[in-house]
Amino acid sequence: MKVLLRNPRREIEVAGISSVAKLLKHLDIVSESVLVICNDELVTRDAQLRETDSIEIRPVVSGGA
Amino acid sequence: MKCRRCKGAAVIDVRRHNAAFCKDCFNHHCVEQVRRAIHDFDMLQPTDRVLVAVSGGKDSLAVWDLLIQLGYQADGLYIGLGIGEYSNESGRFVRDFAVERELKLIEVDLPNDYGFDIPKGSEAARRAPCSACGLSKRHLFNQAAMDGGYDVVVTGHNLDDEAAVLMGNVLRWEAGYLARQFPVLQASVGFAKKVKPLVKLGEREMAAYCVLNGIDYIIEECPMAAGNRHLGYKEILNQLEEQSPGAKTAFLAGFFDKAHKRFAEVAVQERETLQPCAQCSAPTTNEVCAFCRLQVRATGITIGTTR
Numbered sequence: 001m002k003v004l005l006r007n008p009r010r011e012i013e014v015a016g017i018s019s020v021a022k023l024l025k026h027l028d029i030v031s032e033s034v035l036v037i038c039n040d041e042l043v044t045r046d047a048q049l050r051e052t053d054s055i056e057i058r059p060v061v062s063g064g065a
Numbered sequence: 066m067k068c069r070r071c072k073g074a075a076v077i078d079v080r081r082h083n084a085a086f087c088k089d090c091f092n093h094h095c096v097e098q099v100r101r102a103i104h105d106f107d108m109l110q111p112t113d114r115v116l117v118a119v120s121g122g123k124d125s126l127a128v129w130d131l132l133i134q135l136g137y138q139a140d141g142l143y144i145g146l147g148i149g150e151y152s153n154e155s156g157r158f159v160r161d162f163a164v165e166r167e168l169k170l171i172e173v174d175l176p177n178d179y180g181f182d183i184p185k186g187s188e189a190a191r192r193a194p195c196s197a198c199g200l201s202k203r204h205l206f207n208q209a210a211m212d213g214g215y216d217v218v219v220t221g222h223n224l225d226d227e228a229a230v231l232m233g234n235v236l237r238w239e240a241g242y243l244a245r246q247f248p249v250l251q252a253s254v255g256f257a258k259k260v261k262p263l264v265k266l267g268e269r270e271m272a273a274y275c276v277l278n279g280i281d282y283i284i285e286e287c288p289m290a291a292g293n294r295h296l297g298y299k300e301i302l303n304q305l306e307e308q309s310p311g312a313k314t315a316f317l318a319g320f321f322d323k324a325h326k327r328f329a330e331v332a333v334q335e336r337e338t339l340q341p342c343a344q345c346s347a348p349t350t351n352e353v354c355a356f357c358r359l360q361v362r363a364t365g366i367t368i369g370t371t372r
Contacts, residue, residue: 006284006285007285007286009285030300030303030304030307031080031307032080032267032269032303032306032307033269033299033300033303034269035077035269035272035273035276037276041076042076042077042273042276042277043076044066044075044076044077044078044085045066045078046066058272058276058284059284059286060123060268060269060271060272061225061268061296061299061300061303062122062123062124062268062286062287062290063195063286063287063290063291063293063295063296
């Protein structure tokens with residue numbers, strides 16, 4: 001599946017991952033710091049993924065006090 | 066996951082509430098959290114003229130949207146900071162949001178109106194960019210509210226922002242900052258009332274609110290914020306939250322409930338030392354306020370504004 005990451009923006013290919021939670025663990029990303037958007041739809045941690053899915057992992061943490 | 070409220074398919078999970086929500090019930094959750102914050106901290110009256118400080122980011126656009134939904138008369142204030150394409154893009158998001166909803170937007174442009182931008186200003190004053198940016202925004206938000214006769218300034222600071230600031234203030238035991246860290250700062254001579262209605266909502270919820278409701282916002286991080294201390298505190302707090310959902314809320318709400326009052330006297334003492342800035346008349350503890358000193362260092366101009 002294609003996975004879009006940001007800050008900096010880049011796209012990677014990931015295979016053999018079956019759920020959002022496993023994808024975040026595979027990429028060593030803390031779930032509290034991102035949203036996961038699958039085929040333009042927001043999804044929860046337990047959502048199942050397919051090899052044909054297009055995923056965006058969108059960071060939610062912004063700087064500045 | 067199923068929606069906690071309607072049992073339909075969930076689109077967002079909020080672990081600190083041990084809950085997940087569908088779109089409609091999540092929107093209800095966000096509106097209710099803002100309504101409760103406004104009520105619990107006595108932030109706004111129904112007839113208040115509200116000025117929302119908007120940056121083009123998720124939090125400020127979401128809070129503007131939520132306040133309009135709740136029926137408040139809320140205008141926007143955008144400050145152009147002169148941070149290259151980042152500022153150009155963030156300004157476009159704010160203008161598009163205001164035009165689509167037929168909302169009033171006030172704009173202040175730091176380079177055009179005051180003769181300097183954040184990159185040059187921070188370098189000239191030898192301040193961290195986020196420090197120069199923060200002090201400029203606080204000064205200009207307050208000035209715009211006072212000049213425009215607004216009752217209150219709203220900012221999009223959320224639970225994560227406030228927990229990270231609290232962590233930094235506690236690590237250094239900054240008594241003055243702890244005294245002023247509260248969801249409401251009442252109006253006083255020279256200062257408009259300031260409130261933070263998103264204090265019960267996390268930034269993940271605000272990003273989800275924007276995605277679900279088609280609010281376009283600037284996703285990329287400010288290029289000048291990379292590696293700042295505030296982001297480091299957020300990373301640590303999110304790791305704690307991952308292991309112990311609700312940790313950030315317990316930390317922040319516990320401070321408001323149990324510790325904030327212990328620092329209140331420091332704020333009273335600080336207010337007694339305030340005097341009008343010799344250049345712009347804003348309240349300051351020095352002869353010239355920090356914003357005017359920044360402007361002088363960045364431009365050499367010794368008046369409050371080039372306008």
